[in-house]
Amino acid sequence: MSTFKIEGGFKLKGDLEPQGAKNEALQIICATLLTAEQTIIENIPEIRDVLKLIEILKGLGVQVARLAKGKYSFDASKVDINFLKTEEYAQQAAVLRGSIMIIGPLLACFGQGFIPQPGGDKIGRRRVDTHFIGLQKLGARFDFDRENKWYSVSTEKLTGAYMLLDEASVTGTANIVMAAVLAEGTTTIYNAACEPYLQQLCKMLVSMGAKIEGIGSNLLSIEGVSSLAGCTHRILPDMIEVGSFIGLAAMTASEINIKNVGIEHLGIIPESFRRLGIKVEQNGDDLLIKDTEHYEIDSYIDGSIMTISDAPWPGLTPDLLSVFLVVATQAKGSVLIHQKMFESRLFFVDKLIDMGAQIILCDPHRATVIGLDRKNTLRATKMVSPDIRAGIALLIAAMSAKGISTIDNIEQIDRGYENIDGRLNALGAHISRM
Template identity: 95%
Template sequence: MSTFKIEGGFKLKGDLEPQGAKNEALQVICATLLTAEKTIIENIPEIRDVLKLIEILKGLGVQSKRLSKGNYSFDASEVDIDFLKSPEYAQQAAVLRGSIMIIGPLLARFGKGFIPQPGGDKIGRRRVDTHFIGLQKLGARFDFDRENMWYSVSTEKLTGAYMLLDEASVTGTANIVMAAVLANGTTTIYNAACEPYLQQLCKMLVAMGAKIQGIGSNLLTIEGVSSLKGCTHRILPDMIEVGSFIGLAALTASEITIKNVGIEHLGIIPESFRRLGIKVEQLDDDLLVKDTEHYEIDAYIDGSIMTISDAPWPGLTPDLLSVLLVVATQAKGSVLIHQKMFESRLFFVDKLIDMGAQIILCDPHRATVIGLDRKNILRATKMVSPDIRAGIALLIAAMSAKGTSTIDNIEQIDRGYENIDRRLNALGAHITRM
């Protein structure tokens, strides 16, 4: 287990450029299983979760080659389905939640797929029903080995169908879409997720020869084709990193320019930080954050305390609520943070309270933050990163705190942020990896 030692209280200055989007990378890498032709994916973030997925594909027989930093080729012409029954696969897939998205492509192309109970962040219940209900509607047979926690699907041939998803699951929609592109007939998916990651996946599939209508909406119509070809696809900048860097600049009262952010794909993220009083200026495709020594939280028109909550796209991504919460601790004013989707994601606030933050954890989903306007600077402490997003929030808090903090279990942070210590140290941070 590795640890960050952070000497807080230093302002940062300079430019940061976001890595490729992790969530998109996990989807489009799985999509390479749909074709026997070579595909090239550019701007892949070389982070733990993504590299683990590439290793799983290599075990399946996919020829993967690193062409240059962030650019990889994939050749899935010879896939070994029997690898899915190996202990090595069971161990690899069980610790990576994104591995569940190999099921749709394997089912569509080879007629079967197996996966253990997927892992990932411990942020509450994360059911996978949407994935398998959708695949069943396409004609797959589903089995769950409850004793060993294994899921399996099989089919002779998938057939297009109409379905109304019980939730707008991003990974669930991705799995169903990847299966439907090779199904017989037409598939209609209502209440589909429409996040930029899903839009990118659909655009990649179209470039491979798929026929998909309604991209960017919650109603997708897919006309199945007999086969797909290879393509070259470039991953978007990671909007979660962009939001994390906005929060980092604000809490440390720094002036940072975030370069090449993909403005059109950020949705309401910049505006959500502006509601906390943070000055975020747009300069072409860059964002400039400055003058954050003091920032004041907005209130509603009638003067009541504002609520910031997550919602499916184009609402606010739940992955940034942890960052918004920690940023609010040094604002002027109060805000209610409402994490609707996961019931364990706010439990990290006890560490912020230990640091001197004024936070009331109302229940597993809601926390009220009373901003201190920097009158009581956060104090250093020893922490453990419980998940990726809480981990980056705690790192941001430690960088603004007085004294030296430590964060254990930083492997969680590394799962989502590439070389974050080196990148921030280049701007004046004092982070030591131990």
């Protein structure tokens, strides 16, 4: 297990460019299984979770070549479905939640798919019912081996169907869409997720020959085709990393220019930070964050405390609420952070409280933050990263704190942020990897 040693209190200055979007990459890489022709994917973030998924595809027999940094080719013409029955696959898939999205493509192309109960962040209950209910609607048989915790699906033929998803699950929608594009007939999906990641997946599939209508909405209509061709696809900038950098600049009172952010795909993220009083200036496709020595949280018209909460797209992504929470600790004013989706994602706040933050954890989903307006800076401490997003929030807190902090289990951070210590040190941070 590796550790970050952070000497806090330094201001950063310079340019940062976000990596490719992790959440999009996991879907797009799985979609390469849908064609026997070569696909080329650009701007892939070379982070732990993505590289693990690529290793799973290699085990399946997909020919993968790294053409340049972040640019890979995939050839799934010789997939060996028997790899799914090996112990190697069981170990690889069990620790990577994104691996569940190979099920839809494998079911569509080979009539079967197996996966152990997926792992990932320990942020609360994360159901997979949406995935398998949707696949069953398309004609799949589903089985769950409770003793060994294995899911399996099989079918002789997938047929288009009408379905109303019980939740707007991004990965669930992706799995169903990837199966439906090769199903016979028309599939109608209500309450579909419509995040940019899902839009990108649909656009890639259309470029491969799929017929999908309603992209960008929560109503998708998919007319199945018999086969898909190869394509070249470029992954969007990671909006979660863009938001993390905005929060980092604010907490450390730094001037950071975030370049090539894909502004049209950020939704309400920049405006949500402005509600915390942070000056976010747009210059073309760049965002400049400066003059953040003091920032004041807005309140509602009647003077009551503002709430920042997550919601399905085009609402605020839950992946950034940890960053919003830590940024609020040094603002002027108070805010209620309401994490609706996961019941364990706010439990990292005890470390921020140890650092001197004034936070009241109301329940597993809500925390009230009383901003210190930098009158009392955070204190250095020893921490452990419980998940990707809490990990980056703790790193941001440590960089603003006086003294030397340590963060253990930084493999969690590496799952979502590529070379984060090197990139920040280039701007003046003092982070050592041990």
